[in-house]
Amino acid sequence: MGKRGQMQHELMITIFDLVLIGMLFLSLMGYVSSIQSMDFVKKEYLSKDLALLINTVYASPRDITVYYDSGISDFTFEFQNQRATVYETEVEKGEPTKVYYPFAIDRNIARQFAKIEGPDQIAISKSHDTLSIDESSVPTETEACPDVYTRDDDPTIMLDPGHGGTDTGYTGEVEEAQLVYDIAKQLEQVLPGTVVSTRELTLSKVSLAPDLSTEDRLGKIELHEPDMLVSLHCGKAQDSQEVIIYINYYNTQTVRNKKLACLIKNRFIEEFEGLDVRVRNIRPEQFGDPRRVLSTEGMPRAPVGVYIEMGNVNTPLDSSILASKGSLGMEGTGKIINDVIAPAIRQYYE
């Protein structure tokens, strides 16, 4: 073989090597990409999760409603033929791949299973003789609250404005720490009984106050032994305007916690039309800071407690709060204070 032939030969070998490496690289990239998108796994997870949840609702000896909202808005759900079927609501080309998992029905109970496209939340509800699955809508009506005796003429109420000091909390149109601090200052004036707070409510700016850890807050709750704890916070979701009221579902005050949360929720619904208000039962020890302030483990006396996340810092609920850009001043009063939280607490102690 001549010198030129030798070079051509080596060039061919090199090209062959590069083609091999290229094929290998592309195959692996394709595989990694398919894992990264995880659509199939997510659909499998959702179908299994929903099928087992339906089995759980059937297993309940009493009537029950469960709300499911775990990242489901991109998918369509069908429940025909005893299968929880999940697929993408929109696909770029072709038909979506359907993934399903079976569940067991109770043939003694009627079924109303709707096809649900791109829901924010699915409600699975079992009543006496019917199991229904439908898209859950935002609650627009007030509900009956637990009828438990809670009258007290001189309760001790502890306010807990979240964050403060160097910790501003979420920041957007307003600063969370300053917003909830201003609300706490005004609530102090209008609440019944004796009002105490986890931090002093005499400063104009909460940034001037010392930092306060959850341990410090829990220490103050233990020291003052209040009858009620109201922890005030804001969220940061860009698009949603919602209120979440967290309660400790695992302490001795569960029924009273539910009553207080229910009264506050009803007031929010009455005052802010179309507002999405939810009560979430949590075990605060598992949620970590700052919701751990509801934790009463080891305390000799557990107060009734709610942790309220009011709207979000980009579009605060009350227009008067928005106008003040995070500094209400003592003269500014919002609906949240006068028409929601304070009356709900008064009603709780009536």
Next chain:
Amino acid sequence: MNKRGDVSQVEDVVGFLWKILIMIVVFVVVFLLIRSHAKLEVDTFEAEADLFAFRMLYAKGALSYYDAEIDRVYPGVIEIEGFGSEEYMDSLENAIYYLDNSHIAAEISIVTEDGVDFGPIYFNEDYYRRWLPIARTFGTGPGAVRMKEKSFYVLLKDRRNVDKERLAYLQPTDREYDELMQKVGGEKHYGDTKTVPARMDMRILIPNS
């Protein structure tokens, strides 16, 4: 081409084969490494077996006693009269009904403190008998069957001795019940024959999908 050229061509072919072999090995190793770190399956066996057992025990129309007059289920109180009869099994199948039978099967038996056995009864018996030998092997992957055994402490109730007022008190623990009975001057729980403490054993088989 001379002899030297032939040798060179053989060397090239051997070199190609080596390269392809090494490429395949690298590909497989990288593929397995990625796969071992990516979770592509959701294993619900444990949850599903537990859920099936609890549904058997708690759901209306399943194993626990149901009082239709007041629409109340007494979880953990098993009505032993007719246990395993055709009507009983029909009722059970209606309460937990899978369209596709090849999904779950179970054996349920009850033994009292005195060693009296009831059952076993079977949920989806044909598949149970077919799957049990497979479940006892160590096979994994598609086609294999996984097995879970659970035990519950229950109370057996005889329909002939129904006493709803007292049955309501059976929801607390036995000790609480005895104390309560002593307070109201009633009978001791363990001296009568209305309810009998027992253990319910369940063996649940679920094939891998």
